[in-house]
Amino acid sequence: MSKIETTRFDAADYLGSAEDAAAYLDAYLEDGSLAELRAALDTVARSRGMSDLAQKTGLTRAGLYKSLGKRGNPSLETIQTILHAMGMRLAIEPVESEEKREYA
Structure with missing residues (x-):
C-alpha cells in the first residue's frame, strides 16, 4: 500500500x-475570540502579501509579523491601518433591535 501525501x-x-x-474576517468578528480574529487577520494579510502590505501601511514586515503572530497583540490603530491598506474597514451594527434592548 502506498503512502498518501x-x-x-x-x-x-x-x-x-x-x-x-x-x-472571512467578518465570520471571526462575529463568532471568534480576539486571538482567533488576530489569526484571521494574519491569514488575510499573508494572502495579500506581507511585503506589499508593509509598504502600504508604513509598517515593517517584521512589525507586521510580530503584531499578527501567535503572541501578537495589535492595537486598534494597527488593525485599522492594516484593514485600510487592504481596502477594508471595521463596522459596528446592533446585535438586537432597540425595542428589545433594556436600558439602565
Missing part, C-alpha cells in the same frame, strides 16, 4: 477576492 491547509491560499477576505 498530504499538504498543510492554509486558508490564505483561498482568499482571492476582497469579498472573500471580508467575509
